[in-house]
Amino acid sequence: VQLQAYGGGLVQPGGSLRLSCAASGFSLDVYAIGWFRQAPGKERKGVSCISSSDGRTYYVDSVKGRFTISRDNAKNTVYLQMNSLKPEDTAVYYCATNLVCEATVKHFASWGQETLVTVSS
DSSP states (O other): OEEEEEOOEEEOTTOOEEEEEEEESSOGGGSEEEEEEEOTTSOOEEEEEEOSSSOOEEEOGGGTTTEEEEEETTTTEEEEEEOSOOGGGOEEEEEEEESSOOSOGGGOBOOOBOEEEEEOO
């Protein structure tokens, strides 16, 4: 079972990207899915999470109002729409599974291939 994040790239400040988190070998709909990012030299931190039971969403303060997490169970994919991107959003982004959305990064599993987001002019 593995997740793969994709959709990253180079974007100018103020621009938008949509990241996708796709699963192979299992269904995402029974899991809470979290998005995380890790900037160079820094620890991995949570960005957003969407629960499985009621679709409740959670965001770190720095992305509230700019990022939107959603899921399409028919496509077995979770998305992270990122608008009004800032240079400080530059990082490697990952997605991972959990039974519930929570703040403890190490409780998430099925970490897959990451995608790089670079926000620069």
